[in-house]
Amino acid sequence: MKIVVPVKQVAVLDEEFDVLEDRPGVDPDALDWELNEWDEFSLETALQLAEAEGGSEVVVITVGAEEAEDGLRSCLAKGADRAQRIWDDSLEDVDPLAVARVLAAAVERESADLVLCGVQSSDGVHSATGIALAAHLDLPRVAVVKGLEYSGGAATVERELEGGLVENLRVQLPALFTIQTGINEPRYANLRAIKQAKEKQLDVVSLGDLGLDAQAVDSAASSRVRSMAPPDTGGGAEMLDGSAEAVAGRIAEIVKERMG
Amino acid sequence: MARDPKYDILFEPIQLGPKTLKNRFYQVPHCIGAGSEKPGFQAYHRGVKAEGGWGALCTEYCSIHPESDDTMRVSARIWDDDDVRNLAVMCDRLHSFDALAGIELWYGGPHAPCMESRHVPRGPSQIPSDFEVNTHPRYMDADDIKLVQQMYVDAAIRAREAGFDIVYVYGAHSYLPLQFLSPFYNKRTDEYGGSFENRARFWKECLEQVREAVGDDCAIASRFAVDTLYGPSSIEIGEDGVRFVEYVDDLVDLWDLTVGDIAEWGQNAGPSRFFEENHEKPFTGQIKAGDHTNKPVVGVGRITNPDTMVAIINSGQFDIIGAARPSISDPFLPKKIEEGRPDDIRECIGCNQCISRWEIGGPPMICTQNATAGEEYRRGWHPEKFHTAANADRGVLVVGAGPAGMECAMVLGKREMSAVHLVDADKEIGGCVNWISQLGHSDGKENLARGTARGLGEWKRIVNYRQIQLDKLKNVDVHLNSRLSKQDILEYGAEIVIIATGSHFATDGLNPATHDTIEGADTSLDWQLTPDEVVKGTKEIGNRVLVLENEGYYMGVSIAQKLAGEGKDVTLVTQMGDVANYMEYTLEAPMLHRDLHRLGVHIHTYTMLDKIEPGVCHAYNVWKPAHREQFEVDTVVLCTQRVSNDELYHELRSDKELLTSEGIEAVYMIGDAAAPRMIPDSIFDGHRLAREIDSENPAMPLPFIRERRLWGDVTNNDYDGVLVNTPDIAPMVVK
Numbered sequence: 001m002k003i004v005v006p007v008k009q010v011a012v013l014d015e016e017f018d019v020l021e022d023r024p025g026v027d028p029d030a031l032d033w034e035l036n037e038w039d040e041f042s043l044e045t046a047l048q049l050a051e052a053e054g055g056s057e058v059v060v061i062t063v064g065a066e067e068a069e070d071g072l073r074s075c076l077a078k079g080a081d082r083a084q085r086i087w088d089d090s091l092e093d094v095d096p097l098a099v100a101r102v103l104a105a106a107v108e109r110e111s112a113d114l115v116l117c118g119v120q121s122s123d124g125v126h127s128a129t130g131i132a133l134a135a136h137l138d139l140p141r142v143a144v145v146k147g148l149e150y151s152g153g154a155a156t157v158e159r160e161l162e163g164g165l166v167e168n169l170r171v172q173l174p175a176l177f178t179i180q181t182g183i184n185e186p187r188y189a190n191l192r193a194i195k196q197a198k199e200k201q202l203d204v205v206s207l208g209d210l211g212l213d214a215q216a217v218d219s220a221a222s223s224r225v226r227s228m229a230p231p232d233t234g235g236g237a238e239m240l241d242g243s244a245e246a247v248a249g250r251i252a253e254i255v256k257e258r259m260g
Numbered sequence: 261m262a263r264d265p266k267y268d269i270l271f272e273p274i275q276l277g278p279k280t281l282k283n284r285f286y287q288v289p290h291c292i293g294a295g296s297e298k299p300g301f302q303a304y305h306r307g308v309k310a311e312g313g314w315g316a317l318c319t320e321y322c323s324i325h326p327e328s329d330d331t332m333r334v335s336a337r338i339w340d341d342d343d344v345r346n347l348a349v350m351c352d353r354l355h356s357f358d359a360l361a362g363i364e365l366w367y368g369g370p371h372a373p374c375m376e377s378r379h380v381p382r383g384p385s386q387i388p389s390d391f392e393v394n395t396h397p398r399y400m401d402a403d404d405i406k407l408v409q410q411m412y413v414d415a416a417i418r419a420r421e422a423g424f425d426i427v428y429v430y431g432a433h434s435y436l437p438l439q440f441l442s443p444f445y446n447k448r449t450d451e452y453g454g455s456f457e458n459r460a461r462f463w464k465e466c467l468e469q470v471r472e473a474v475g476d477d478c479a480i481a482s483r484f485a486v487d488t489l490y491g492p493s494s495i496e497i498g499e500d501g502v503r504f505v506e507y508v509d510d511l512v513d514l515w516d517l518t519v520g521d522i523a524e525w526g527q528n529a530g531p532s533r534f535f536e537e538n539h540e541k542p543f544t545g546q547i548k549a550g551d552h553t554n555k556p557v558v559g560v561g562r563i564t565n566p567d568t569m570v571a572i573i574n575s576g577q578f579d580i581i582g583a584a585r586p587s588i589s590d591p592f593l594p595k596k597i598e599e600g601r602p603d604d605i606r607e608c609i610g611c612n613q614c615i616s617r618w619e620i621g622g623p624p625m626i627c628t629q630n631a632t633a634g635e636e637y638r639r640g641w642h643p644e645k646f647h648t649a650a651n652a653d654r655g656v657l658v659v660g661a662g663p664a665g666m667e668c669a670m671v672l673g674k675r676e677m678s679a680v681h682l683v684d685a686d687k688e689i690g691g692c693v694n695w696i697s698q699l700g701h702s703d704g705k706e707n708l709a710r711g712t713a714r715g716l717g718e719w720k721r722i723v724n725y726r727q728i729q730l731d732k733l734k735n736v737d738v739h740l741n742s743r744l745s746k747q748d749i750l751e752y753g754a755e756i757v758i759i760a761t762g763s764h765f766a767t768d769g770l771n772p773a774t775h776d777t778i779e780g781a782d783t784s785l786d787w788q789l790t791p792d793e794v795v796k797g798t799k800e801i802g803n804r805v806l807v808l809e810n811e812g813y814y815m816g817v818s819i820a821q822k823l824a825g826e827g828k829d830v831t832l833v834t835q836m837g838d839v840a841n842y843m844e845y846t847l848e849a850p851m852l853h854r855d856l857h858r859l860g861v862h863i864h865t866y867t868m869l870d871k872i873e874p875g876v877c878h879a880y881n882v883w884k885p886a887h888r889e890q891f892e893v894d895t896v897v898l899c900t901q902r903v904s905n906d907e908l909y910h911e912l913r914s915d916k917e918l919l920t921s922e923g924i925e926a927v928y929m930i931g932d933a934a935a936p937r938m939i940p941d942s943i944f945d946g947h948r949l950a951r952e953i954d955s956e957n958p959a960m961p962l963p964f965i966r967e968r969r970l971w972g973d974v975t976n977n978d979y980d981g982v983l984v985n986t987p988d989i990a991p992m993v994v995k
Binding site (some may be wrong): 188190192193194 | 655657739742748751753754
């Protein structure tokens with residue numbers, strides 16, 4: 001079985017950060033990079049399935065600049081067989097639908113039996129990439145999967161609904177699932193595996209290699225970030241001075257006013 | 261990062277007579293075991309705090325004359341010019357960091373047993389010490405009073421010569437000036453006894469004479485217990501407490517306020533299990549709040565939180581934040597606030613291990629949180645600076661994230677090892693601290709004199725600080741829920757393996773009293789428990805419980821306290837002459853005894869078990885074994901001793917060729933896994949190994965500088981030349 005796991009190197013914000021002035025974005029000095037938490041669980045799901053089915057291959061793919069290679073190496077250290085990083089400067093700040101378009105071209109070349117994404121990324125929090133990728137690939141898909149068993153070419157999955165409800169589905173592969181945190185306990189790589197991961201195959205792929213160009217990506221996008229600014233704070237506050245009695249009286253008046 | 265403006269007030273200067281304190285951070289006098297005879301220890305320990313931003317730092321109590329000799333405990337001494345020479349080293353070092361140096365001139369009266377000098381201490385009346393054995397002072401006549409006052413003056417002049425900026429006339433903790441003031445000690449009928457003015461006369465005259473002698477050059481401070489907590493028989497805040505401050509206010513430049521006396525000075529250096537942060541406020545806070553002084557006031561109360569500090573100043577409680585223990589736990593506390601990183605503050609946990617070593621008399625001070633405390637000079641350790649290890653390219657696996665493992669991994673991370681993996685079987689780091697920090701509560705409803713049985717919750721700060729640091733270290737990965745086997749470790753890929761797997765309580769009654777197990781002891785039975793099982797709630801506990809405590813520290817009594825607080829009928833049995841002996845040294849004992857008595861715990865000392873059966877424990881008196889007793893109980897808790905979890909270490913070390921073939925260069929063992937000890941000792945062990953991970957043989961501690969007298973012609977270099985090559989701590993600049 002060949003399983004493709006699209007992953008994302010996400011930005012982690014420092015407690016204090018500045019928004020860039022010349023373009024929408026955050027000052028990179030205030031950013032740290034790490035593998036998206038959800039992707040730890042989708043990778044673990046893939047590794048467990050691959051271990052259960054002999055002769056399997058797990059391929060991790062990301063769309064990202066060079067800093068994304070740390071995340072790919074950590075996936076390789078945990079047991080992924082090879083990795084692919086897709087990048088072009090035109091991909092800076094593109095939206096999830098555009099990312100899905102790029103991933104679709106890469107996944108298509110892999111003829112995967114199963115594509116496992118995270119439910120969402122912790123920095124963008126759109127929950128869109130996985131589902132859009134399924135649409136591009138024309139694959140059956142289930143979102144927010146919290147349980148998965150595989151047998152006889154099909155997967156039985158538990159889909160998490162609101163209010164604690166669970167929907168059980170049996171899906172014929174190939175298919176795409178977005179995996180929820182908590183579905184398993186992700187493994188960690190020991191030092192030997194981390195060292196060995198440095199020797200594993202990590203291909204850097206351009207848009208041209210995938211038969212795409214910037215225009216094709218742009219036409220898949222649904223949005224562009226136009227500007228970014230911290231929300232106004234402090235507005236709407238009225239500081240009350242005076243004795244405790246006076247302050248309490250004023251609070252009571254305000255509450256009465258607001259409650260009509 | 262810049263400091264938060266809300267803390268600006270803490271960095272405002274304040275005038276102390278002729279001297280300017282550069283900020284509001286003040287290390288009040290506290291013991292460390294250095295005195296005048298370990299000048300390197302004294303200067304480097306205080307010096308590191310000056311480097312960390314404290315505006316002023318004081319000696320411990322400093323004896324003014326051989327007839328005030330506290331041996332076996334270590335005080336400073338300023339008896340002669342050679343003491344001046346040694347104490348000047350501290351002054352120079354503090355001045356090089358732009359901090360003030362204070363000296364606490366001390367005359368102990370009956371509380372100075374004079375075991376080294378063999379002099380006879382003098383006192384206001386012939387009242388023996390209430391805690392020393394058979395120590396009676398000699399009654400002071402009018403000539404004696406003048407003589408002793410001259411001792412203060414002579415000592416003050418020597419202190420000025422040494423370079424001290426602040427000179428104390430120390431009375432708090434019931435030393436001589438306060439003995440005159442307090443009717444508990446002063447039964448005189450002359451002009452130095454009786455009325456308030458008469459009782460205050462000695463102290464007032466001392467202040468006048470010391471001020472006259474050095475007041476133009478030095479700030480004059482007085483440390484005063486505003487309430488000795490004895491009720492009307494001594495100093496009470498509402499009576500002589502405020503009266504004395506008002507009476508001599510014009511003679512001091514700084515008030516250093518405390519509560520309690522020396523016999524139970526845990527009321528001042530309050531352990532966290534009974535006292536919360538800023539616990540002295542109801543007493544010491546009244547002096548400024550009631551407008552009884554025009555002089556700056558410094559006070560203490562294990563204050564570690566910068567927001568509490570700001571509130572204390574803004575509310576008019578104190579002008580200056582005093583600290584002893586918080587400054588030991590984090591010598592860089594002011595600098596961390598100034599640099600806008602208060603989350604890096606290593607908060608004191610209030611365990612009073614620092615005090616315990618001084619109380620024992622002789623050992624240097626230690627600190628649970630700060631393994632470098634007391635090691636600044638003799639080992640060249642700095643609390644915040646860590647040089648890159650010579651073997652930093654090696655990968656390290658630390659197995660076990662308890663006190664030793666956390667500390668070791670953190671220090672290895674700060675020494676920039678290429679990769680450190682800290683792996684633990686549990687779901688969180690902390691090891692034994694996670695359950696130990698849940699101990700010590702009783703029902704909490706009734707006050708104990710002044711405090712409450714708050715429990716050991718603040719001990720969790722051991723974990724919190726290290727968690728924050730480990731999170732920040734990019735080269736340290738923490739992996740939880742992972743129990744490693746020998747094979748896992750062999751295949752891990754680490755060149756250095758450190759085993760920190762802790763210890764467990766004996767399950768079979770193995771104990772230090774008989775060096776043997778106890779017949780019938782077996783905690784695999786559902787009615788016999790180890791202490792951790794009590795906390796974790798894994799077994800049902802009957803109404804009648806016997807706790808066997810053979811360790812002599814907090815475990816047995818804390819279990820008894822917990823179960824009695826839950827309404828159980830608890831019998832506490834120990835082979836020793838008292839329960840929890842060591843808690844005398846940590847100053848927790850008086851409050852603990854109050855709580856055990858309040859809870860109705862039945863205590864049997866000099867008693868040991870030799871057989872445990874369902875429903876009954878068979879006991880004997882250790883001095884007369886034929887004297888036997890039976891305790892009918894439902895449940896037995898065995899706090900007998902701990903046993904190292906050292907199997908992994910020995911399995912790994914058994915096949916050295918296999919280690920080599922797997923690329924493992926060294927396997928070390930630290931903390932309880934090596935030998936179960938107290939938590940500060942485990943943390944030290946982990947810290948020590950990491951500090952010396954690139955030494956020739958890291959398994960063996962490097963020698964440390966010993967400040968003993970060297971016979972013959974010697975130079976400072978003969979003692980501490982090695983420090984020149986110590987990268988972390990600035991070497992001494994000796995004039």
